[in-house]
Amino acid sequence: MAAKIAGNLEGCNVSIIVQQLQGAYERGQLKNALYQYWAQQVPKIFFTSAEVAISTQRTPDAVQSEEKLSRDVLFEPLEWFLCGGNPAAVFQQLQSLNNPPQLCGKVFKVGEPTYSCRDCCADPTCVFCIECFNKSTHKTHRYRMSTSGGGGYCDCGDVEAWKQDPWCDIHKQGLGQQSQNPIEKLPPDIAARAWEVLKIALQYAVDMLLWEQMGGLPQDLEPSVPQNTYVTMLFNDEIHTYEQVINALTKAINCESKEAVEFATVVDREGRSSVRYGNRKSCDEARTVIQKSTSSVRSKPLKVEVMHTSVCAHQAFAQKVLNWLGQVVNHSDGLRHILCTTALQQPPTGDPCVVERLMLADTALWKTARVQCHQIMMGSLLMDQESKKQFSVLYTRNYPQVQKDFMADDHDHGVSIISLSVQIFTVPTLARYLIMEHDLLAIVIRTFLDQCASCRHGRYLLDREKLQKNFRRLQFPLLDLKYVLSMVPDQWNDQLKRKFLNGFKIMVELLTSMQGMDSVTRQVGQHIEMEPEWESAFNLQIKLAPAVAMMAGWCATDKMVLIDAFRIVVKALLEIRGTADTVKMCKRRVCDQEAIVVDYTVSREPVSIHLPICRLLAGLYLQLGKHGLTFNSPELYGPLDWTSPQARLSRASEIAHRASACPTPLVLARSQPPSAMDLLEQPLRTLVMIAQVHAEMWKRNGYSLFHQVYYYHNVRCRAEMQDKDIIMLQVACAQMDPNQFLIALLNKFELMNWIEGDFDDFIRLFFYGRRRDVTEKGGSATDVSAESTRDLLRFTNSLVEEFLTFLIIITGERYVPGIGQVSSEDMVRREVIHQLCISPMAHSELSKALPENNNYETGLEGVVHSVASFKKPGVTGMGRYELKPEFYKDYNPFFYHYTRADQSKSEEAQLKRKKQEGESTACPPPELPALSKEFSSLVNVLECDVFVHTIRMVLRRVNSSRSRSWTEAMVHRALHLVGMALNEEKRLYQTSPYIRFNFVKKATEGGSNSLYSALHDLLGKPRIQNHADLLTWVIDRFDEVKDLKDQKQGASDAQKAKKVSSKSKTDAERKKKAEAARKRREKILAQMSDMQKSFIRDNLELFEATGTELSSSPSMEVEGSPMVVPSQYPVAVGPDRSPATHVTLTTSTCILCQEDQEVAAGNKCVVLAAYVQRSTALSKSRGKVLEDPDKYDPLLVSPDLYHGVHTSTCGHVMHADCWQRFYEAIVAREQRRALRFRHILSYEVDRGEFLCPLCETLSNTVIPILPPSSTIQPDSVSADISLSFSDWLDGLKKTVEASQRAMMKEEEDKMESSDDMPVLSPCPLPSITKNMAEMAAQGFQQLFEYMTETGAQAPYSDSVKEMMKLFSRATYTFGLGLDPNDDDDRVPITAWGTCAYTIRTLEWLLRDQGKPLFGSLSSRQADCITALVRVVTVSGSLSDPQTISKSALRLLSALLPQEPMKNIPCILDLDMFFTLVFLHVTISSLYCDENTAAGGTIRGVALNDKHLMHLVTAAHLVQILLAANFTSADTPMDTEETAEGSAWVKLFMAVRKEAGVQTPVVPSGWQLQTYVRESVLPFLRCSALFFHCHTGVQSPAQLQESGVSEFEPLCQYLALPADLSSLLLQNSGADVGHVVPHTIHSKWCHYPGIKESLASGPASLVKYPVEVNRLVPLPHDYSDVINRGSVFTCPRSDGDDSRAPTMCLVCGQMLCSQSYCCQTDLEGEPVGACTAHIYTCGAGVGIFLRVRECQILLLTGKTKGCFYPSPYLDDYGEHDQGLRRGNPLYLCQERYRKLQKLWLSHSIPEEVVHFMEANASFATIEWQHL
């Protein structure tokens, strides 16, 4: 097809076209010529046939040819014409004319790392790309790392984005260049043509993209030969799900669901896709079906259009033109400037310019077209300073319309033009210019207001429904507002002031509409019926708060702006309050003080939590002081009185402006200051309501109110809610007489009854039913008729507590700059101190508890080190900050940001600490900073009459035995308040010479009725026991202050001595107690630590796995137990082996029936729960998959161990029959459960899985526990057999020969059925021995014959046998993934294999951790291999003897090869440890025949073992020598070679010569000896583990320590000579008996396959020593990982970004996870890339790093998985899931090693299941789609 098109275009010679264009250009007809050309060519290239038109049928070839054609035919001529020569050369030349770039401007792709400097950024949207960042100084600052969501560009070089060092080293080079108009630098002819070409191309592209008639083209593009083909175009929306689209498509175009998925993917990615190609009718039909099947009551149908192919073709070309333009202007600043000018030029017709058209049509375009438009805007307009300004003006002008379009659209914010806001509004100069010249502030706020509210009678009403449904879309103007306001102007001018205030006024309108929102009335009697919606108001509040705070910040910088803003807000407040008529006032009296208060009962009338106007006023109020203003300054209300003439002048001009420009003139007329009562009323109502909520009076109002109260106080909202309300109350309090203030408070708290002296009588009367008209007294707390007295009392007591707390807050919360004399650091420091008084905290916990400013900064780092010390984390957990001890004195239990839980937690913690330190348990009020001048009268509350009266009354009631109206909490608060008053008086005495604060005086007045004596009366009262220490402290402090006062007044201090003595007495007593307590504690601690140490020593690893039930572990491991230590060196192999040190296995307790059971062969069988899994962890050929399990030979195992079967156990013991009953019950339960009710289990019953009934570890079978073989078969019997190694070898060799001969003869006999594999059958023993020397024959006979004799009675019970079979079956079915088949000969072999594989794994694990071979396995690991080895070693005698015998023969024919056989590999392809284990199991049955009964044993096991050990080791040595690959030869240290060394050299040369391999480098003897010893070590270690488990012989002491040379102890333990070369070469003087003769070497080296293996080079051979596999190395810095992820593209959708790049930690491959594009089929089910990968890489188990989320993903099987914290930590020792905090992250090696261990120990499935059991949410994730 491609060829045909190319054929059509033949003759399209570029130079001819260029000539034609040149001609037309000269005639002024360039546009016509180009359009004609395009009209002709474009439809021939794009959308020419179904193959090219239908997205999913596009082959890479078709795409490529389209690309190439459009390049050759369309763009090439255009470039030649534009450049007037070779484009490549010309563009290069133009590039050299550019000024070196000062701006980076790199546009980010999704997932690319971005960096922001927290010290220097102007706002958090300012970012660097990684290249710039690495070359900048900010690398050493506090930076934040994040990944881009796509869009946006690097701000390097933008002087407004950074407070310092805006340039990286690269872009610094662009500095100091003269900026000349870039167009002037262009050659004039090119410039002239560029004006034309760029204009026509841009015009064309935009016209075509916005073309609306789908049936045909504009006239000048109509082709000469019209076609009649159409496509059905399907568009994306964000409403329909993937599934719905796929469903519709399968119906409409009748395609496979796989194809539909591809369509849906394209639609999602590109925004549209053609799904059908054909004539109009068929396309229409498809459209109808799709629309029908996707429309529903709730949603519009999917957008589908039938389009003429020529329209599609031109649109496709138009997109390419846009890209092309982007590339062209990238070459040259001049060309860019031309393009920008063209784009912004308004046509003479008066129509909008191109940019404006695109802006307004944004939502009409599909996804990719939009993105391309935005990209070209960013690449051209925003890179050119002047154009950027013009663009931003256009953008501002169209802002309301663009927002409106966005509201109606359904696409994400990221693909909308409004996402460009951030590029414009965050530039401070630009933002300021737009505010001044184009009224940006007003436009943005008005846009928002218009979208969410309607205006009625001059007041805005918020549209709840819109807020609720569309807030996600609505909120963007608020975000823009934040950008615009982010930089506070340092200079104001009249215009800026005017425009700012204009915006401010609209903001106040908006806030006015929110004031009093969602008000609630207390529900009495019945619970509310419907929870009212509350979230939308809070959403609005949260998004609006920063902007409001910033506006207040702007106001603060200029006195006149502040004054005007203040007036605007006051006016709004007074309007809200209404006139005096609507506010009811009344009189209240408390102890001779009278006050007029607002009559409004919170518990009966509506109250709202939203008071933004009051809060704005509070914010502004705090700024007044900066400009020397006070609340009553006449400037704020009175006529103008400007002292400076300049101010007067600008003021006058302002008034003039206002008169003309503002629609409604601002209030300038004289106004009254609002009364303190006006300020107080609203916030007080809210606070009282919250107090009542805390007192549980609003319970019937439901959760909605509860949530609101929660957020009101929460760190996210409190700065602009609770804190501002408190400030407002403090403002009011500072203005008022303290007595009146308190009466107003008491009244609002509805405590007027309580404050009366006879309240208790009142309650009592009431309680006995004698009702009285309580309401008469006014301000009754509750509706008496409805509520019981009990409630009344309870509510009142709680309210009093709240009231007292409230007083503590009002007078004590001074850590706000403006209220107290503090800095903002002091404020943060105090927050930190109080958080740390709760408990030590991690950095992230602390940050979360602190409010963030607009730059997401909390100021934490600046202060935390001054108050806390950092404790580093261990392998788990996080690093934590601990408060330095000297700051505990600043603790205030009534800190206003504490929740109730925080409060009690902190008190508990402090109490505990103080008791430990032996301090007084009092937490007295901390000493406070001085108040600012404005607020200095606040403290007067603490000494006014009403206060003293109130406190005295509380204390008196406590003291009165009859009173019911007191609580402990009340006393606590009252004492605290007294302490505060005393502190205050003390502070004042110390700082000022003259004070009027007279608390002490007032508190001592009245003699025995005074507050002071009320305090004394409480001393020693049991009622206040919990606060006794505080009381003592208060009295002490009282006396201290009194003395101060007396001193001041020159009075005598006679009483002093007495007081001090009483004080010191109590002190001494306390100290004594404390000392005793300390000693006691130390003793306990010492005991504890001893216990802990021994516990850890005993149970180091066991603890994590076996939980608490240590007793039920069978502990078969003998290490460490106090047993008879043999005096001789232990030997585990051969007839001379040391006696077993196993005591017969002790009894185990069944975890199910709790009965003890002795393990013995004939007893009831006990089993261990076990998990069998396939594994590739040890694979040296990563990615090699077990292709066909049916053909797999588990007997002759390849040394690359590409596939293995691993077994593990949790170590819990059950009776076999108990377990069977348990398991059957599970299965039955699952079967009974109807399918739809089946909850998702973490284990799959139909795969035989269950959880250990005790520890819930995943299991899928059981291993029977057998007694050690020594208890069944006494060793002594074999001792008298004598058979030399060479005779033994000779006999076996003969056996192999004879069997091979027999087989070949048989084969010849039945030529016809040659399909069958030739089967080796063993020949009878006599036929071998008859050819041997007599002595040898006798020995050989003895060695093997017993097999046939003692078969009579098998020692094992049936149940043991059954369990053994069950276990073998499990290894076969789970290990090979086959259906159970007991007849398969491979069933027992896979069980032996899992034993060898598990031992190999454990050897690796120990090696990886540098632990000694013996004594460091956990008891579950030790139990596991011991049980496995015992099962395996007896399995040889319990299976069908003939099968075993055949296996033995096959193994021997590989080890002692005679004639080459096709299914017997060479020794290089054989794992020797597996071979050793298998031969050990099978060799005894070598000579059995049909007549041999199963279950027999032979005597010669021990001797066989020894000979086998020698033979297999020898073979392994040859293997090692052959695989050696020396690249350089060492010169030996000393000239003298050891005998062993030279023997190795000799052998090395010999075997390699024999095998015919080149040996370019001959190593030295020493070098070779070291190599051999190292290489053979893993094999020896595994063998030692195996024989240790098998025989129970004590392990040598050397092997229980780490760091010692293991080689010689191992050889000795395994009965091998220390000089292993003597196994292969007869040295003079060495043991003659155990040499493998040269004839056998020769056979090994000549065996077919050896040559090929060796010739293919060292890469394909397993290298010795076999190294431990590790997870892939990870970079130290996480940004390198992010970067790696960002350059990774989805392998299946040509070059697109992957949404969830995920790295396999086993092989390092990057995958495109969690995405439809990379789904594949696995066993007929669609699975994601990760799941697909684990089946090739990890045998169904995988460990991944999710790059974007920075978390570990563990997967096992298709349905199970979990997320896990990543090993990357920040400086605070915390990981950052989802990169939310953005601190720099570095790899923690320890944690990575922990993951490595998890993986290598095969614990992933177990870990996943534990996690899934613990986290219900994990069960709902569809892991297979990841």
Ligand SMILES: [Zn+2]
């Ligand atoms: Zn950059």
Ligand SMILES: [Zn+2]
């Ligand atoms: Zn840079």
Ligand SMILES: [Zn+2]
């Ligand atoms: Zn910096």
Ligand SMILES: [Zn+2]
């Ligand atoms: Zn039991």
Ligand SMILES: [Zn+2]
């Ligand atoms: Zn268990």
Ligand SMILES: [Zn+2]
């Ligand atoms: Zn992998």
Ligand SMILES: [Zn+2]
């Ligand atoms: Zn993909």
